[in-house]
Amino acid sequence: MYKLMVKRRNEHGDEYYDNYNVPADKASTVLEALLYIKENIDQTLSFRYSCRMEICGSCGMEINGRPRMACSTQLASLHSDIIKISPLPHYNVIKDLVVDFDPFFDKYKKVKPYIIRDDDGNYSAEIPQTPEQFNEFKEYAQCIKCGLCMAACPVVGTDENYLGPAPLTALFRYNIDNRDQGIMYRIDIANSDDGTSRCHFAGECTEACPKDVxxxxAIQKLRVQGLKYELKNIMGGKK
Ligand code: SF4
Ligand code: FES
Known part of the structure:
Protein backbone atom coordinates (compact mmCIF):
# COMPACT_ATOMS: atom_id res chain seq x y z
CA MET A 1 0.00 0.00 0.00
CA TYR A 2 1.34 3.43 -0.96
CA LYS A 3 0.28 6.77 0.45
CA LEU A 4 0.09 9.47 -2.23
CA MET A 5 0.03 13.06 -0.99
CA VAL A 6 -1.15 15.27 -3.83
CA LYS A 7 -0.89 19.05 -3.68
CA ARG A 8 -4.10 20.82 -4.66
CA ARG A 9 -5.72 24.24 -4.29
CA ASN A 10 -9.11 25.26 -3.01
CA GLU A 11 -11.33 27.83 -4.73
CA HIS A 12 -9.47 30.65 -2.94
CA GLY A 13 -6.11 29.46 -4.27
CA ASP A 14 -4.92 28.09 -0.92
CA GLU A 15 -2.69 25.03 -1.22
CA TYR A 16 -3.33 21.81 0.68
CA TYR A 17 -2.54 18.11 0.32
CA ASP A 18 -5.07 15.36 -0.27
CA ASN A 19 -3.87 11.97 0.93
CA TYR A 20 -4.81 8.76 -0.88
CA ASN A 21 -3.98 5.16 0.01
CA VAL A 22 -3.32 3.22 -3.18
CA PRO A 23 -2.92 -0.58 -3.34
CA ALA A 24 -0.18 -0.70 -5.98
CA ASP A 25 2.75 -3.05 -6.49
CA LYS A 26 6.31 -1.81 -6.78
CA ALA A 27 6.34 -2.20 -10.57
CA SER A 28 3.43 0.23 -10.91
CA THR A 29 4.16 3.74 -12.09
CA VAL A 30 3.12 6.98 -10.44
CA LEU A 31 0.75 7.55 -13.36
CA GLU A 32 -0.92 4.19 -12.74
CA ALA A 33 -1.32 5.09 -9.06
CA LEU A 34 -2.92 8.42 -10.02
CA LEU A 35 -5.24 6.65 -12.46
CA TYR A 36 -6.25 4.29 -9.64
CA ILE A 37 -7.20 7.31 -7.54
CA LYS A 38 -9.13 8.85 -10.42
CA GLU A 39 -11.04 5.64 -11.18
CA ASN A 40 -11.67 4.42 -7.62
CA ILE A 41 -11.32 7.19 -5.04
CA ASP A 42 -11.57 10.75 -6.33
CA GLN A 43 -12.80 11.65 -9.81
CA THR A 44 -12.12 15.35 -9.23
CA LEU A 45 -8.34 14.93 -9.25
CA SER A 46 -6.84 16.46 -12.42
CA PHE A 47 -3.58 15.55 -14.13
CA ARG A 48 -2.37 15.41 -17.71
CA TYR A 49 -1.16 12.37 -19.64
CA SER A 50 -1.53 10.72 -23.01
CA CYS A 51 0.99 8.19 -24.34
CA ARG A 52 1.92 6.44 -21.06
CA MET A 53 5.37 5.72 -22.54
CA GLU A 54 7.51 8.85 -22.14
CA ILE A 55 6.87 10.07 -25.65
CA CYS A 56 4.16 12.74 -25.54
CA GLY A 57 5.83 14.76 -22.78
CA SER A 58 2.58 15.66 -21.02
CA CYS A 59 2.75 13.92 -17.61
CA GLY A 60 5.52 15.93 -15.94
CA MET A 61 5.07 16.68 -12.25
CA GLU A 62 7.19 17.06 -9.15
CA ILE A 63 7.46 13.67 -7.47
CA ASN A 64 9.24 13.42 -4.11
CA GLY A 65 10.99 16.71 -4.69
CA ARG A 66 12.16 16.23 -8.29
CA PRO A 67 10.59 16.96 -11.67
CA ARG A 68 9.82 13.57 -13.25
CA MET A 69 7.54 11.92 -15.77
CA ALA A 70 4.71 10.15 -13.95
CA CYS A 71 4.40 7.46 -16.64
CA SER A 72 8.02 6.33 -16.46
CA THR A 73 8.60 6.68 -12.72
CA GLN A 74 8.07 3.37 -11.00
CA LEU A 75 6.97 3.51 -7.37
CA ALA A 76 9.85 1.17 -6.46
CA SER A 77 12.40 3.67 -7.77
CA LEU A 78 11.31 6.22 -5.16
CA HIS A 79 12.35 4.02 -2.20
CA SER A 80 9.50 5.24 -0.04
CA ASP A 81 5.91 4.22 0.71
CA ILE A 82 4.99 7.90 0.88
CA ILE A 83 4.88 9.70 -2.48
CA LYS A 84 4.54 13.49 -2.45
CA ILE A 85 3.29 14.91 -5.73
CA SER A 86 3.05 18.58 -6.72
CA PRO A 87 2.56 20.44 -10.00
CA LEU A 88 5.77 21.30 -11.87
CA PRO A 89 7.47 24.36 -10.37
CA HIS A 90 8.00 27.51 -12.49
CA TYR A 91 4.64 27.07 -14.25
CA ASN A 92 1.26 28.55 -13.41
CA VAL A 93 -1.16 25.96 -12.09
CA ILE A 94 -4.43 25.51 -13.96
CA LYS A 95 -5.82 22.82 -11.68
CA ASP A 96 -4.23 20.28 -9.32
CA LEU A 97 -1.28 18.83 -11.30
CA VAL A 98 -2.16 20.49 -14.62
CA VAL A 99 0.06 23.47 -15.42
CA ASP A 100 -0.05 26.12 -18.13
CA PHE A 101 2.46 25.34 -20.90
CA ASP A 102 1.65 28.41 -23.04
CA PRO A 103 4.63 30.48 -21.78
CA PHE A 104 6.92 27.49 -22.43
CA PHE A 105 5.76 27.12 -26.02
CA ASP A 106 5.84 30.90 -26.55
CA LYS A 107 9.55 30.80 -25.68
CA TYR A 108 10.01 27.74 -27.83
CA LYS A 109 8.52 29.48 -30.87
CA LYS A 110 10.80 32.50 -30.34
CA VAL A 111 13.94 30.47 -31.19
CA LYS A 112 12.65 29.51 -34.67
CA PRO A 113 12.83 25.73 -34.14
CA TYR A 114 12.54 24.71 -37.78
CA ILE A 115 14.71 24.47 -40.90
CA ILE A 116 15.30 27.87 -42.53
CA ARG A 117 16.61 28.01 -46.12
CA ASP A 118 18.04 30.85 -48.20
CA ASP A 119 16.52 29.43 -51.36
CA ASP A 120 12.86 29.19 -52.33
CA GLY A 121 12.38 25.68 -50.96
CA ASN A 122 11.30 24.36 -54.34
CA TYR A 123 13.34 21.14 -54.52
CA SER A 124 13.31 18.30 -56.99
CA ALA A 125 15.16 16.06 -54.50
CA GLU A 126 15.71 15.83 -50.75
CA ILE A 127 18.61 17.69 -49.15
CA PRO A 128 21.22 14.98 -48.42
CA GLN A 129 22.33 14.30 -44.88
CA THR A 130 24.98 11.78 -43.90
CA PRO A 131 24.68 9.66 -40.73
CA GLU A 132 27.55 11.71 -39.28
CA GLN A 133 25.70 14.96 -39.96
CA PHE A 134 22.54 13.52 -38.40
CA ASN A 135 24.48 12.38 -35.34
CA GLU A 136 25.64 15.97 -34.77
CA PHE A 137 22.19 16.93 -33.51
CA LYS A 138 20.52 13.57 -32.87
CA GLU A 139 20.81 13.85 -29.08
CA TYR A 140 19.03 17.21 -29.05
CA ALA A 141 16.32 15.98 -31.41
CA GLN A 142 15.25 13.46 -28.74
CA CYS A 143 13.60 16.28 -26.78
CA ILE A 144 9.91 15.53 -26.12
CA LYS A 145 9.15 19.07 -24.89
CA CYS A 146 8.11 17.82 -21.48
CA GLY A 147 9.42 20.98 -19.80
CA LEU A 148 11.06 19.16 -16.86
CA CYS A 149 14.32 21.02 -17.52
CA MET A 150 12.49 24.34 -17.18
CA ALA A 151 11.04 23.20 -13.85
CA ALA A 152 14.49 22.17 -12.62
CA CYS A 153 16.36 25.30 -13.78
CA PRO A 154 17.01 27.80 -10.94
CA VAL A 155 17.34 30.69 -13.41
CA VAL A 156 13.96 30.00 -15.04
CA GLY A 157 12.53 30.13 -11.51
CA THR A 158 13.84 33.65 -10.86
CA ASP A 159 13.85 35.25 -14.33
CA GLU A 160 10.70 34.79 -16.35
CA ASN A 161 12.32 36.28 -19.45
CA TYR A 162 15.16 33.74 -19.62
CA LEU A 163 14.49 31.51 -22.61
CA GLY A 164 15.55 28.46 -20.66
CA PRO A 165 17.15 25.09 -21.40
CA ALA A 166 14.64 23.48 -23.75
CA PRO A 167 14.24 26.43 -26.16
CA LEU A 168 17.98 27.12 -26.24
CA THR A 169 18.68 23.44 -26.90
CA ALA A 170 16.22 23.52 -29.80
CA LEU A 171 17.87 26.66 -31.11
CA PHE A 172 21.26 24.93 -31.10
CA ARG A 173 19.81 21.75 -32.63
CA TYR A 174 18.69 23.69 -35.73
CA ASN A 175 21.86 25.79 -35.92
CA ILE A 176 23.94 22.63 -36.33
CA ASP A 177 21.63 20.85 -38.77
CA ASN A 178 23.48 20.77 -42.12
CA ARG A 179 20.21 21.41 -43.99
CA ASP A 180 19.62 24.67 -42.16
CA GLN A 181 20.77 28.13 -43.26
CA GLY A 182 19.11 30.16 -40.54
CA ILE A 183 21.85 30.67 -37.97
CA MET A 184 21.91 34.42 -38.62
CA TYR A 185 18.22 34.59 -37.63
CA ARG A 186 18.76 32.65 -34.39
CA ILE A 187 22.18 33.64 -33.09
CA ASP A 188 21.09 37.11 -31.93
CA ILE A 189 18.36 35.41 -29.92
CA ALA A 190 20.94 33.09 -28.33
CA ASN A 191 23.27 36.04 -27.62
CA SER A 192 20.52 38.30 -26.27
CA ASP A 193 20.08 39.20 -22.59
CA ASP A 194 17.51 36.41 -22.32
CA GLY A 195 19.78 33.83 -23.93
CA THR A 196 22.84 31.77 -23.03
CA SER A 197 24.44 34.47 -20.87
CA ARG A 198 21.73 33.91 -18.24
CA CYS A 199 22.68 30.26 -17.77
CA HIS A 200 24.67 29.57 -14.59
CA PHE A 201 25.52 26.02 -15.68
CA ALA A 202 23.93 24.56 -12.60
CA GLY A 203 23.32 21.40 -14.63
CA GLU A 204 19.92 20.76 -13.01
CA CYS A 205 18.29 20.67 -16.45
CA THR A 206 20.47 17.80 -17.59
CA GLU A 207 19.81 15.94 -14.31
CA ALA A 208 16.06 16.27 -14.81
CA CYS A 209 15.88 15.38 -18.50
CA PRO A 210 14.19 11.99 -19.01
CA LYS A 211 15.59 11.64 -22.55
CA ASP A 212 19.29 12.27 -21.79
CA VAL A 213 19.30 15.38 -23.95
CA ALA A 218 23.95 22.27 -25.61
CA ILE A 219 23.84 25.71 -23.98
CA GLN A 220 27.60 25.69 -23.41
CA LYS A 221 28.21 24.78 -27.05
CA LEU A 222 25.71 27.40 -28.16
CA ARG A 223 27.49 30.03 -26.09
CA VAL A 224 30.77 29.18 -27.84
CA GLN A 225 29.02 29.21 -31.22
CA GLY A 226 27.54 32.62 -30.41
CA LEU A 227 30.92 34.06 -29.39
CA LYS A 228 32.58 32.74 -32.55
CA TYR A 229 29.80 34.20 -34.68
CA GLU A 230 30.16 37.62 -33.02
CA LEU A 231 33.92 37.49 -33.41
CA LYS A 232 33.58 36.73 -37.11
CA ASN A 233 31.27 39.72 -37.50
CA ILE A 234 33.73 41.99 -35.67
CA MET A 235 36.57 40.77 -37.88
CA GLY A 236 34.39 41.38 -40.95
CA GLY A 237 34.22 37.70 -41.84
CA LYS A 238 31.32 36.01 -43.51
CA LYS A 239 29.20 33.18 -42.10
S1 SF4 B 1 15.43 18.90 -22.95
FE1 SF4 B 1 14.77 17.04 -21.82
S2 SF4 B 1 13.73 17.85 -19.97
FE2 SF4 B 1 13.90 19.55 -21.43
S3 SF4 B 1 11.93 19.55 -22.55
FE3 SF4 B 1 13.40 18.31 -23.76
S4 SF4 B 1 13.10 16.20 -23.07
FE4 SF4 B 1 12.12 17.51 -21.55
S1 FES C 1 2.06 10.11 -20.62
FE1 FES C 1 3.24 10.70 -22.36
S2 FES C 1 5.17 11.18 -21.53
FE2 FES C 1 4.06 10.41 -19.83
Whole structure:
Protein backbone atom coordinates (compact mmCIF):
# COMPACT_ATOMS: atom_id res chain seq x y z
CA MET A 1 0.00 0.00 0.00
CA TYR A 2 1.34 3.43 -0.96
CA LYS A 3 0.28 6.77 0.45
CA LEU A 4 0.09 9.47 -2.23
CA MET A 5 0.03 13.06 -0.99
CA VAL A 6 -1.15 15.27 -3.83
CA LYS A 7 -0.89 19.05 -3.68
CA ARG A 8 -4.10 20.82 -4.66
CA ARG A 9 -5.72 24.24 -4.29
CA ASN A 10 -9.11 25.26 -3.01
CA GLU A 11 -11.33 27.83 -4.73
CA HIS A 12 -9.47 30.65 -2.94
CA GLY A 13 -6.11 29.46 -4.27
CA ASP A 14 -4.92 28.09 -0.92
CA GLU A 15 -2.69 25.03 -1.22
CA TYR A 16 -3.33 21.81 0.68
CA TYR A 17 -2.54 18.11 0.32
CA ASP A 18 -5.07 15.36 -0.27
CA ASN A 19 -3.87 11.97 0.93
CA TYR A 20 -4.81 8.76 -0.88
CA ASN A 21 -3.98 5.16 0.01
CA VAL A 22 -3.32 3.22 -3.18
CA PRO A 23 -2.92 -0.58 -3.34
CA ALA A 24 -0.18 -0.70 -5.98
CA ASP A 25 2.75 -3.05 -6.49
CA LYS A 26 6.31 -1.81 -6.78
CA ALA A 27 6.34 -2.20 -10.57
CA SER A 28 3.43 0.23 -10.91
CA THR A 29 4.16 3.74 -12.09
CA VAL A 30 3.12 6.98 -10.44
CA LEU A 31 0.75 7.55 -13.36
CA GLU A 32 -0.92 4.19 -12.74
CA ALA A 33 -1.32 5.09 -9.06
CA LEU A 34 -2.92 8.42 -10.02
CA LEU A 35 -5.24 6.65 -12.46
CA TYR A 36 -6.25 4.29 -9.64
CA ILE A 37 -7.20 7.31 -7.54
CA LYS A 38 -9.13 8.85 -10.42
CA GLU A 39 -11.04 5.64 -11.18
CA ASN A 40 -11.67 4.42 -7.62
CA ILE A 41 -11.32 7.19 -5.04
CA ASP A 42 -11.57 10.75 -6.33
CA GLN A 43 -12.80 11.65 -9.81
CA THR A 44 -12.12 15.35 -9.23
CA LEU A 45 -8.34 14.93 -9.25
CA SER A 46 -6.84 16.46 -12.42
CA PHE A 47 -3.58 15.55 -14.13
CA ARG A 48 -2.37 15.41 -17.71
CA TYR A 49 -1.16 12.37 -19.64
CA SER A 50 -1.53 10.72 -23.01
CA CYS A 51 0.99 8.19 -24.34
CA ARG A 52 1.92 6.44 -21.06
CA MET A 53 5.37 5.72 -22.54
CA GLU A 54 7.51 8.85 -22.14
CA ILE A 55 6.87 10.07 -25.65
CA CYS A 56 4.16 12.74 -25.54
CA GLY A 57 5.83 14.76 -22.78
CA SER A 58 2.58 15.66 -21.02
CA CYS A 59 2.75 13.92 -17.61
CA GLY A 60 5.52 15.93 -15.94
CA MET A 61 5.07 16.68 -12.25
CA GLU A 62 7.19 17.06 -9.15
CA ILE A 63 7.46 13.67 -7.47
CA ASN A 64 9.24 13.42 -4.11
CA GLY A 65 10.99 16.71 -4.69
CA ARG A 66 12.16 16.23 -8.29
CA PRO A 67 10.59 16.96 -11.67
CA ARG A 68 9.82 13.57 -13.25
CA MET A 69 7.54 11.92 -15.77
CA ALA A 70 4.71 10.15 -13.95
CA CYS A 71 4.40 7.46 -16.64
CA SER A 72 8.02 6.33 -16.46
CA THR A 73 8.60 6.68 -12.72
CA GLN A 74 8.07 3.37 -11.00
CA LEU A 75 6.97 3.51 -7.37
CA ALA A 76 9.85 1.17 -6.46
CA SER A 77 12.40 3.67 -7.77
CA LEU A 78 11.31 6.22 -5.16
CA HIS A 79 12.35 4.02 -2.20
CA SER A 80 9.50 5.24 -0.04
CA ASP A 81 5.91 4.22 0.71
CA ILE A 82 4.99 7.90 0.88
CA ILE A 83 4.88 9.70 -2.48
CA LYS A 84 4.54 13.49 -2.45
CA ILE A 85 3.29 14.91 -5.73
CA SER A 86 3.05 18.58 -6.72
CA PRO A 87 2.56 20.44 -10.00
CA LEU A 88 5.77 21.30 -11.87
CA PRO A 89 7.47 24.36 -10.37
CA HIS A 90 8.00 27.51 -12.49
CA TYR A 91 4.64 27.07 -14.25
CA ASN A 92 1.26 28.55 -13.41
CA VAL A 93 -1.16 25.96 -12.09
CA ILE A 94 -4.43 25.51 -13.96
CA LYS A 95 -5.82 22.82 -11.68
CA ASP A 96 -4.23 20.28 -9.32
CA LEU A 97 -1.28 18.83 -11.30
CA VAL A 98 -2.16 20.49 -14.62
CA VAL A 99 0.06 23.47 -15.42
CA ASP A 100 -0.05 26.12 -18.13
CA PHE A 101 2.46 25.34 -20.90
CA ASP A 102 1.65 28.41 -23.04
CA PRO A 103 4.63 30.48 -21.78
CA PHE A 104 6.92 27.49 -22.43
CA PHE A 105 5.76 27.12 -26.02
CA ASP A 106 5.84 30.90 -26.55
CA LYS A 107 9.55 30.80 -25.68
CA TYR A 108 10.01 27.74 -27.83
CA LYS A 109 8.52 29.48 -30.87
CA LYS A 110 10.80 32.50 -30.34
CA VAL A 111 13.94 30.47 -31.19
CA LYS A 112 12.65 29.51 -34.67
CA PRO A 113 12.83 25.73 -34.14
CA TYR A 114 12.54 24.71 -37.78
CA ILE A 115 14.71 24.47 -40.90
CA ILE A 116 15.30 27.87 -42.53
CA ARG A 117 16.61 28.01 -46.12
CA ASP A 118 18.04 30.85 -48.20
CA ASP A 119 16.52 29.43 -51.36
CA ASP A 120 12.86 29.19 -52.33
CA GLY A 121 12.38 25.68 -50.96
CA ASN A 122 11.30 24.36 -54.34
CA TYR A 123 13.34 21.14 -54.52
CA SER A 124 13.31 18.30 -56.99
CA ALA A 125 15.16 16.06 -54.50
CA GLU A 126 15.71 15.83 -50.75
CA ILE A 127 18.61 17.69 -49.15
CA PRO A 128 21.22 14.98 -48.42
CA GLN A 129 22.33 14.30 -44.88
CA THR A 130 24.98 11.78 -43.90
CA PRO A 131 24.68 9.66 -40.73
CA GLU A 132 27.55 11.71 -39.28
CA GLN A 133 25.70 14.96 -39.96
CA PHE A 134 22.54 13.52 -38.40
CA ASN A 135 24.48 12.38 -35.34
CA GLU A 136 25.64 15.97 -34.77
CA PHE A 137 22.19 16.93 -33.51
CA LYS A 138 20.52 13.57 -32.87
CA GLU A 139 20.81 13.85 -29.08
CA TYR A 140 19.03 17.21 -29.05
CA ALA A 141 16.32 15.98 -31.41
CA GLN A 142 15.25 13.46 -28.74
CA CYS A 143 13.60 16.28 -26.78
CA ILE A 144 9.91 15.53 -26.12
CA LYS A 145 9.15 19.07 -24.89
CA CYS A 146 8.11 17.82 -21.48
CA GLY A 147 9.42 20.98 -19.80
CA LEU A 148 11.06 19.16 -16.86
CA CYS A 149 14.32 21.02 -17.52
CA MET A 150 12.49 24.34 -17.18
CA ALA A 151 11.04 23.20 -13.85
CA ALA A 152 14.49 22.17 -12.62
CA CYS A 153 16.36 25.30 -13.78
CA PRO A 154 17.01 27.80 -10.94
CA VAL A 155 17.34 30.69 -13.41
CA VAL A 156 13.96 30.00 -15.04
CA GLY A 157 12.53 30.13 -11.51
CA THR A 158 13.84 33.65 -10.86
CA ASP A 159 13.85 35.25 -14.33
CA GLU A 160 10.70 34.79 -16.35
CA ASN A 161 12.32 36.28 -19.45
CA TYR A 162 15.16 33.74 -19.62
CA LEU A 163 14.49 31.51 -22.61
CA GLY A 164 15.55 28.46 -20.66
CA PRO A 165 17.15 25.09 -21.40
CA ALA A 166 14.64 23.48 -23.75
CA PRO A 167 14.24 26.43 -26.16
CA LEU A 168 17.98 27.12 -26.24
CA THR A 169 18.68 23.44 -26.90
CA ALA A 170 16.22 23.52 -29.80
CA LEU A 171 17.87 26.66 -31.11
CA PHE A 172 21.26 24.93 -31.10
CA ARG A 173 19.81 21.75 -32.63
CA TYR A 174 18.69 23.69 -35.73
CA ASN A 175 21.86 25.79 -35.92
CA ILE A 176 23.94 22.63 -36.33
CA ASP A 177 21.63 20.85 -38.77
CA ASN A 178 23.48 20.77 -42.12
CA ARG A 179 20.21 21.41 -43.99
CA ASP A 180 19.62 24.67 -42.16
CA GLN A 181 20.77 28.13 -43.26
CA GLY A 182 19.11 30.16 -40.54
CA ILE A 183 21.85 30.67 -37.97
CA MET A 184 21.91 34.42 -38.62
CA TYR A 185 18.22 34.59 -37.63
CA ARG A 186 18.76 32.65 -34.39
CA ILE A 187 22.18 33.64 -33.09
CA ASP A 188 21.09 37.11 -31.93
CA ILE A 189 18.36 35.41 -29.92
CA ALA A 190 20.94 33.09 -28.33
CA ASN A 191 23.27 36.04 -27.62
CA SER A 192 20.52 38.30 -26.27
CA ASP A 193 20.08 39.20 -22.59
CA ASP A 194 17.51 36.41 -22.32
CA GLY A 195 19.78 33.83 -23.93
CA THR A 196 22.84 31.77 -23.03
CA SER A 197 24.44 34.47 -20.87
CA ARG A 198 21.73 33.91 -18.24
CA CYS A 199 22.68 30.26 -17.77
CA HIS A 200 24.67 29.57 -14.59
CA PHE A 201 25.52 26.02 -15.68
CA ALA A 202 23.93 24.56 -12.60
CA GLY A 203 23.32 21.40 -14.63
CA GLU A 204 19.92 20.76 -13.01
CA CYS A 205 18.29 20.67 -16.45
CA THR A 206 20.47 17.80 -17.59
CA GLU A 207 19.81 15.94 -14.31
CA ALA A 208 16.06 16.27 -14.81
CA CYS A 209 15.88 15.38 -18.50
CA PRO A 210 14.19 11.99 -19.01
CA LYS A 211 15.59 11.64 -22.55
CA ASP A 212 19.29 12.27 -21.79
CA VAL A 213 19.30 15.38 -23.95
CA UNK A 214 21.88 17.27 -21.83
CA UNK A 215 20.54 20.82 -22.32
CA UNK A 216 23.35 22.30 -20.19
CA UNK A 217 25.90 20.87 -22.63
CA ALA A 218 23.95 22.27 -25.61
CA ILE A 219 23.84 25.71 -23.98
CA GLN A 220 27.60 25.69 -23.41
CA LYS A 221 28.21 24.78 -27.05
CA LEU A 222 25.71 27.40 -28.16
CA ARG A 223 27.49 30.03 -26.09
CA VAL A 224 30.77 29.18 -27.84
CA GLN A 225 29.02 29.21 -31.22
CA GLY A 226 27.54 32.62 -30.41
CA LEU A 227 30.92 34.06 -29.39
CA LYS A 228 32.58 32.74 -32.55
CA TYR A 229 29.80 34.20 -34.68
CA GLU A 230 30.16 37.62 -33.02
CA LEU A 231 33.92 37.49 -33.41
CA LYS A 232 33.58 36.73 -37.11
CA ASN A 233 31.27 39.72 -37.50
CA ILE A 234 33.73 41.99 -35.67
CA MET A 235 36.57 40.77 -37.88
CA GLY A 236 34.39 41.38 -40.95
CA GLY A 237 34.22 37.70 -41.84
CA LYS A 238 31.32 36.01 -43.51
CA LYS A 239 29.20 33.18 -42.10
S1 SF4 B 1 15.43 18.90 -22.95
FE1 SF4 B 1 14.77 17.04 -21.82
S2 SF4 B 1 13.73 17.85 -19.97
FE2 SF4 B 1 13.90 19.55 -21.43
S3 SF4 B 1 11.93 19.55 -22.55
FE3 SF4 B 1 13.40 18.31 -23.76
S4 SF4 B 1 13.10 16.20 -23.07
FE4 SF4 B 1 12.12 17.51 -21.55
S1 FES C 1 2.06 10.11 -20.62
FE1 FES C 1 3.24 10.70 -22.36
S2 FES C 1 5.17 11.18 -21.53
FE2 FES C 1 4.06 10.41 -19.83
Missing amino acids: RPSF
